Amino acid sequence: MRFTTAILTVATLTCSALLGAAQQGDPHAGHDHSKHTHDKAEIAHAAPAFSLKGVDGKTYSLADYKGKVVVLEWFCSSCPASGRGEGSFWGSGKAAATVEGLRKADPDAMYFAVNSTKDGYNGMSNAEEGTASAEVMSKAGASVPVLLDADGKVGKAYGAKTTPHVFIIAADGNVAYIGAPVSKDGKTNYVVNAVTALKAGKPVEPATTKNEGCGVKYAKQ
Amino acid sequence: MSWWKLPCIRAVYAGLGIVLLGLPAAALREQTPPSRMAEPVKMEVLSALARMSDGSDALVVRFTMEPQWHMYWSNPGDSGAATCVTAALPRGWTGGAPRLPRPQILGSADERNYGYERTFDVLVPVVAPVGSEPPSISVRVHADWMVCKDRCQVGKASVSVEVSTEAVPYSPALHRSYPLKLPPCVRTQMEESPGERVLLLTFASAAIPQRPVRFVPDAVAGVEWVGGTGPFSAVERGREMTLRLPFRVNARDAVDGPPRLRGLLLSGDREGDPAYQFDVLPSDVATVGR
Numbered sequence: 001m002r003f004t005t006a007i008l009t010v011a012t013l014t015c016s017a018l019l020g021a022a023q024q025g026d027p028h029a030g031h032d033h034s035k036h037t038h039d040k041a042e043i044a045h046a047a048p049a050f051s052l053k054g055v056d057g058k059t060y061s062l063a064d065y066k067g068k069v070v071v072l073e074w075f076c077s078s079c080p081a082s083g084r085g086e087g088s089f090w091g092s093g094k095a096a097a098t099v100e101g102l103r104k105a106d107p108d109a110m111y112f113a114v115n116s117t118k119d120g121y122n123g124m125s126n127a128e129e130g131t132a133s134a135e136v137m138s139k140a141g142a143s144v145p146v147l148l149d150a151d152g153k154v155g156k157a158y159g160a161k162t163t164p165h166v167f168i169i170a171a172d173g174n175v176a177y178i179g180a181p182v183s184k185d186g187k188t189n190y191v192v193n194a195v196t197a198l199k200a201g202k203p204v205e206p207a208t209t210k211n212e213g214c215g216v217k218y219a220k221q
Numbered sequence: 222m223s224w225w226k227l228p229c230i231r232a233v234y235a236g237l238g239i240v241l242l243g244l245p246a247a248a249l250r251e252q253t254p255p256s257r258m259a260e261p262v263k264m265e266v267l268s269a270l271a272r273m274s275d276g277s278d279a280l281v282v283r284f285t286m287e288p289q290w291h292m293y294w295s296n297p298g299d300s301g302a303a304t305c306v307t308a309a310l311p312r313g314w315t316g317g318a319p320r321l322p323r324p325q326i327l328g329s330a331d332e333r334n335y336g337y338e339r340t341f342d343v344l345v346p347v348v349a350p351v352g353s354e355p356p357s358i359s360v361r362v363h364a365d366w367m368v369c370k371d372r373c374q375v376g377k378a379s380v381s382v383e384v385s386t387e388a389v390p391y392s393p394a395l396h397r398s399y400p401l402k403l404p405p406c407v408r409t410q411m412e413e414s415p416g417e418r419v420l421l422l423t424f425a426s427a428a429i430p431q432r433p434v435r436f437v438p439d440a441v442a443g444v445e446w447v448g449g450t451g452p453f454s455a456v457e458r459g460r461e462m463t464l465r466l467p468f469r470v471n472a473r474d475a476v477d478g479p480p481r482l483r484g485l486l487l488s489g490d491r492e493g494d495p496a497y498q499f500d501v502l503p504s505d506v507a508t509v510g511r
Contacts, residue, residue, distance in 0.1 A: 122372070206474035
């Protein structure tokens with residue numbers, strides 16, 4: 001078939017701007033900065049503290065990494081955007097490149113995968129899902145500690161909605177970036193860019209991007 | 222006698238031959254070449270252009286899902302991923318931005334999504350070059366999507382098809398599901414105070430009769446709607462309805478150009494109820510005092 005390639009129509013369905021918890025009703029109700037309580041991580045505000053057990057049996061606490069940049073990536077091994085399949089963040093090699101880029105940009109920076117998948121999802125406990133996560137990462141060539149958040153309290157404290165969903169905490173303990181790990185076209189690595197900027201003492205731009213992926217399968221509280 | 226000459230083995234060979242010959246024939250009966258995709262989504266390009274009520278033509282890309290699965294609008298909400306469609310047209314033909322129908326509000330208050338169940342069409346407006354009236358055109362359509370129920374799958378498909386330019390009328394019922402221009406009766410204003418900006422949409426209650434009236438924000442880099450993913454409900458006071466939409470513009474996050482305030486005003490929540498497209502630059506909205 002003779003086909004003259006004039007690509008004329010492109011869907012511009014790109015997304016940005018992190019949007020937090022859903023809310024019905026008048027959105028202005030309760031919107032008062034003086035009374036505002038942070039029910040999720042916010043840029044330039046202190047990151048929620050956590051102390052979680054890793055798949056390796058160690059306990060990881062945010063307080064132990066004062067003065068270091070910390071990257072938290074919400075992860076699920078069975079999510080095709082996160083860990084399963086060649087197109088996923090980890091299956092595509094983008095995650096391994098991100099971890100490698102992070103270590104080059106700031107050797108002291110820490111990268112953690114957090115698994116907030118509830119017990120019983122896909123027939124696995126959270127611990128089993130965490131072990132599966134570690135296997136996916138090991139296979140991808142970039143092992144990072146996998147933290148287990150079976151009750152989802154840390155995930156909800158951060159406002160993690162999808163896998164993947166990334167939160168970067170600056171050395172001062174404040175949240176510096178929230179969003180996707182890389183751009184949808186894969187050309188921009190937001191994590192490496194953010195960590196590079198933080199290392200250089202520059203503002204993180206963008207500080208928020210639209211995250212996409214599977215919804216985090218939280219346990220009901 | 223060699224074992225492969227046994228009658229039963231010959232019968233197996235014959236059966237296999239029939240099956241293998243039959244497969245291409247079955248494929249040819251499809252309206253368009255079957256796309257290679259992950260179940261449970263089927264994507265097809267309709268075999269003729271569709272004629273809209275305003276006289277314009279569009280390429281119709283139809284997605285059909287298995288029951289209980291859903292796909293996503295351009296702002297998927299708290300999770301999911303936008304459905305993206307691109308179309309390559311012959312030289313001289315021009316195409317517009319793909320149009321997605323009014324999304325359904327899916328999920329729970331904990332996880333709000335905007336998307337589609339069962340079936341929906343993405344319309345790609347097309348305009349023929351002046352003086353050109355070929356009976357058909359060759360188009361190539363590519364789409365990426367995420368489809369979910371209790372788990373998710375990502376999918377993509379590319380199809381090359383010959384599409385008749387003899388446009389057939391598009392179903393009026395389906396056409397009603399595409400966002401309309403915002404009625405002029407909707408007054409748009411901005412309240413500004415240090416650290417906060419509020420977009421105000423005000424209109425006479427009778428002007429938009431179906432209830433509820435809600436605003437669903439689109440995802441635009443650099444714009445954060447305070448209160449999250451929405452939807453945001455209009456408040457009726459007397460003969461007027463008002464939507465108060467606090468937002469923040471983070472210019473350094475606007476990686477796709479000037480941040481726009483974009484979304485849909487949904488009137489009613491039944492199939493066929495209208496939706497209105499809202500899309501302005503903050504600087505174009507008149508500011509009022511608080």
